[in-house]
Amino acid sequence: MADDERLLASLVLLLRLSPDAPAAAPAGEEIGKTAAGGAGFREEDAPSPLQDAWEGNEGELLCFAGRLVRHYANCDEGGTASATGGVYLRLAARAAFLRYAPHFHEMDVQRDDKTVPSSERIRTYERGLSTSILSALRARASEAMEEVDVEMAWVAQRLAVRLSSGSGAKSTDQEVKSSHSNVWTETIDAMAARRCKKTGDVPFRIAASKDDATSTQNDEQLMVQTLNAILDGNAPPDAGADGGGKREDWATQYDASLMTCLQAYLQLHLQARESENGGGEEPLPLWTQRALFGMVRWSQQNHTLSLEAYRLALQYLRLCIPCFGSGGPSLQQRSLAQYYASCVARGDGAENNSLEGAEEFATAIRSFVFHGLLVLANAAADASKAMAEANTSKNALPTPSSTELRGDIYSLVLELWQVFGPEWIMTNTTGASANDWWWFPSGGKENEHQLGATWPLCTLVRLAAGEFRLGLGRFMAFLEREETSTDDKDAELISEIDACAGIVAEATRLMTSIAEDEDSLSSWSPDAILHIRTSLEDALNSTVQYFNSLPEESMKRRGSGSDEIGRSCCLVMGTIAAELEADHLFAPPSLDASPSADKERGSSLFSPALGSAIRFCDSIGNCGDAVGTIPYERQEPLAYLLPCIMSLVSNAASQQGEGKASEGMELALTNLQQGNCLVLALSGFLRRAASQLRESAQGGIPTIQSMVQLCALIVDEYTQIAPEADSRELRRCLALFA
Secondary structure (H helix, E strand, C coil), rough: HHHHHHHHHCCCCCCCCCCCCCCCCCCCCCCCCCCCCCCCCCCCCCHHHHHHHHHHHHHHHHHHHHHHHHCCCCCCHCCCCCCHHHHHHHHHHHHHHHCCCCCCCCHHHHHHCCCCCHHHHHHHHHHHHHHHHHHHHHHCCCCCCCCCHHHHHHHHHHHHHHHHCCCCCCCCCCCHHHHHHHHHHHHHHHHHHCCCCCCCCCHHHHHHHHHHHHCCCCCCHHHHHHHHHHHHCCCCCCEEEEECCCCCCCHHHHHHHHHHHHHHHHHHHHHHHHHCCCCCHHCCCCCHHHHHHHHHHHHHHCCCCCCHHHHHHHHHHHHHHCCCCCCCCCCHHHHHHHHHHHHEEECCCCCCHHHHHHHHHHHHHHHHHHHHHHHHHHHHHHHHHHHCCCCCCCCCCCCCCCCHHHHHHHHHHHHHHHCCHHHHHHHCCCCCHHHHCCCCCCCHHHHHHHHHHHHHHHHHHHHHHHHHHHHHHHHHHHHCCCCCCCHHHHHHHHHHHHHHHHHHHHHHHHHHHHHHHHHHHCCCHHHHHHHHHHHHHHHHHHHHHHHHHHCHHHHCCCCCHHHHHHHEEEEEHHHHCCCCCCCHHCCCCCCCCCCHHHHHHHHHHHHHHHHHHHHHHHHHHHCCCCCCCCCHHCCCCCHHHHHHHHHHHHHHHHHHCCEEEEEEEEHHHHHHHHHHHHHHHHHHHHHHHHHHHHHCCHHHHHHHHHHHHHHHHHHHHCCCCCHCCCHHHHHHHHHHCC
């Protein structure tokens, strides 16, 4: 008992010590970055006086603080928490806060990585303190949010960083890696559980001692009052009240600490993946189902930090997408249950692989995607302003643009579609939890009869096609201003256009597959098929307008973003046009000026647009800047157009052989032969393919060979109608593969 009293007195005296390190930040260097902000270093050349006292005598004060917190957690779980236990919790939390998070507005993961525990004993005590704090946060889930919760949250985050850093973090021992992952999993789960209760006006110290208010004052009460007075007078700056003396909104402060914790967690994982010392194999610490679903619900609330919660959940979901190698299951064998299992930590009471859990997960993700596209992306500017006002200038969270957010959402949808197929986007009419997740009323029975269960997919494709068209319009305005430099906003626009183009291409392939499968076609209503067809026609017309408006000089300009945009347009144009009849694509211009002729006039513009696209592909190949591990079709966008070119030349050769070539086909051939457009593009494509075939790894050979075989068929058809000189040049290029 006497020893505990001595340690308690030492813990009180600890509050008077300065937590600052001897070395300060360099003059002029920006500080105050969050864990995701990156910059802002404070070198610690020597331990602070507070650290010396905290870890002195083999860490007895550290161990004692952990005991105090654990005592409160154990008593509160049994419903016997006392005023003494409450003030001891405040004292231990404050001391730990001053030791680990005194400058909580200056969070820096790299700084924490340099201040790992000085010994294994200290690490063990810190692990025990972390476990006790997390238990206390869970035990207080039904209590009003208070200052002590905010302090414990910051300490829990800093301890998670420290315990997952240092010599053990890069170890190849799987048990050690699993232990580090569990630190983050438990920390995020406990902080999410505590967030269940966010309001309350009764201070924690009063709530803990109100039962003794009318009792005769004794030594214990006097000690409680004294410690509370000391803690009130020792409140850290910026953590309690504002300049006017108004009591801080602890719920907002707690939410900010949770946001910073998630940022630190994601940053550390990304750093480990990029590490050259084997960190790339570091497993992603998974969230529990409670934490994941809690973040999804939080993002759909009218809250100042909802946008940031959405972005962090979105980043986490993208990191969790599994990579199936060549030996993995086929697309038909994959299910969203596999994704669900890769997102949610086991052992939290959730059946990760159960059908019911996967269905609820699919509903939550579907709701998450549409809420981001239709609500948050359209209000990103207002949400960013409110988010900045809710935080101090030192701890301001990053503010995304609408374009950046939409691009990230469409990228998640595209990745999930490519890995698991589109079934998760469609509604499940038998699911009981759908209404619990959906955030706006359904369209009623009439809309359900029109589009059926495919209405979310139809809506998603329509949104992607519309954003694709609007994005191309904004990019053309950028080119017309003749700006050659790119900034973050241009990169965001390019990313959004690319993701939308991928979704349109996947929707085209889906329509092709269901047309060939009667079983799949039965689940699609005629209205749904027409809905998708209209969206695809809109996307195709957007590419036609883009290439018909693309200046020739922009094809020669590198670094303006037109390369990536052109590749995306070739993907959309080639994928959709390959499924359409040549007579429809190359129909002659209509003289009818009525509105009903708009679609036909749009079709007649396809021929010059195809010629412009082919010239663009030739310029891309000649510049030789498409290198790296990107797919071969992305390096050589002409590969997207080869099926369409094949359809054109085969139909033209057939019609000329029968002596009844249409006006549309004649105009199309004229466009392709203008300036030897087709011959130059095909010959350059074949020469580069021959060079890559000699240098390529075994994995890239089948793709190149299939493209060359299609080129050979095009040449066979084209030589029947092309000039002799062009035929010789093309056959000379084909001879390179003999």
